[in-house]
Amino acid sequence: MTRVIHDSGDDMQKEALDLVSSDVNFPKGRFPDYRIGPNNQIIDPEETHEAVPLKEIVAKETAQLLEQHKRLSVRDLKEKFEKGLSGASKLSEEAKRREAASLDRQVLLKKLRDVLDTLKGRVAGRNRDDAEEAISLVEALAVQLTQREGELIYEKAEVKKLANFLKQATEDARKVAEEERALALAEIEKARAAIEKVEKALHVLDSASSSREKEEIEELRKEVREARRIKMLHQPSKVMDMEFELQALRTLISEKTQLCNQLKKELAMIKRLEEDSSDLFELEGSNTLGSQFCIIPRVDGAPNIANCPIQWYRVISGGTRELISGATKFTYAPEPFDVGRLLQAEIVLNADKIIVQTDGPIDNAAGLERYVDSLMKRTDIEFNVVVTQMNGKDYSSNSVHVFHIGKLRIKLRKGWSTKARESYSTTMKLCGSRGGGNAAARAVFWHARKGLSYTLAFETDRDRNAAIMIARKFASNCNIALAGPGDQGT
Secondary structure, eight states: OOOOOTTHHHHHHHHHHHHHHSSOOOSSSSOOOOEEEGGGEEEOTTSOSSOOOHHHHHHHHHHHHHHHHHHTOHHHHHHHHHHHHHHHHHHHHHHHHHHHHHHHHHHHHHHHHHHHHHHHHHOOTHHHHHHHHHHHHHHHHHHHHHHHHHHHHHHHHHHHHHHHHHHHHHHHHHHHHHHHHHHHHHHHHHHHHHHHHHHHHHHHHHHHHHHHHHHHHHHHHHHHHHHHHHHHHHOHHHHHHHHHHHHHHHHHHHHHHHHHHHHHHHHHHHHHHHHOTTOOEEEESOSBTTOOEEEEESSTTOOOOTTSOEEEEEEOTTSOEEEOTTOOSSEEOOOGGGBTSEEEEEEEETTEEEEEEOSSOBBOOTTHHHHHHHHHTSSOEEEEEEEEEETTEEOSOOOEEEEEEOSSEEEEEETTEEEEEEEOOTTOEEEEOOSOSTTGGGEEEEEEETTEEEEEEESSHHHHHHHHHHHHHHHHHTTOOOOOTTOOOO
């Protein structure tokens, strides 16, 4: 006999309920209700009022939405409810098959009882007892079948209830899932909109900050360039480079000037040859302070003038000549006193006087005035010199001396030893060297006092001319006309 358990419907209902709700966790009936506050900030009503960074809020809420979206997957719910519904359908079909089988058994049992009743009326004795026993068994079996049918009917009702419950639960779950999904999508869209707003705000802020940073960087670059420029202007190496460049420019200007003077000289020579073919000599040199003139023959076969008397003159305005005392050699180096004047050399040859003259007045050297002005701003004006002659005799030592030009006196010293120190006076003479030689353009003649004179060689012709000009300016401030021997001071 089959044992029937009446609480199987409740177990199936409980199992179905567990199947529906075991994997679904609803901490709330809906998603959190967010709202957008000032400055596009997402605010949760359940959170505390503490200030939280906007990026942390967006990250936290996005993670929560993703977790809830994963937990409330509609596909998973649908699969689980469809499994429960298919189980309920199988149970319903099985109940129908059992009901059909029970109806067939009832019909068979009724026919069997009718046959046994007929058989009972026909037999007697022991067979009759067997027929009655069989009828009682059939009746008992009919009772059991009736009970089983009742159980089946009860199970059928429970299965219908469970199926209806599952259908209702499925519909409710679908509705809830659809609502939650709609809410989740709405919240996701809100979150996306908020994130887009935040990204736009951050982009605007980044662009503004980047523009400000670019402006600041550009200003810093300008300041650095200006600082570098100022630093380079104050660096000694830069000043030295500028001085070298100026020196190179002076050299170039001097070369160009010499070239121009040479061309002028050639033109003048051509003119003189056209006018007077008797000119046998000419002056070689540039009409610039710092150069040196030399008498040379102009044509081949000119007579030798090595033993002929020579005298140099400077031509003053009006054609008046002024004798240059001591200038009796083939060469002569102009000094600052000759600037703006013509120079002549008179050669006495066989009782005839041959005069050679510069092509034009002597020009000042380029940049000499600025050099003199810069030296006069110094407290001490000193030049390195070498004493070549003392009192008209060659000086044996070639050691370097210091020629100091002060506002009241001139001093010559060697190391800490002073060789001469004289104040400006009418007996003092200072001019360019007039004794000839290759270094005449860099030498000066200084007559300190009666019985003491020096011939000094400077490092450059610019230093020599600057020393003469500075000494004459300081002497002029003391009402002294400092000139050379025999010169008329102005």
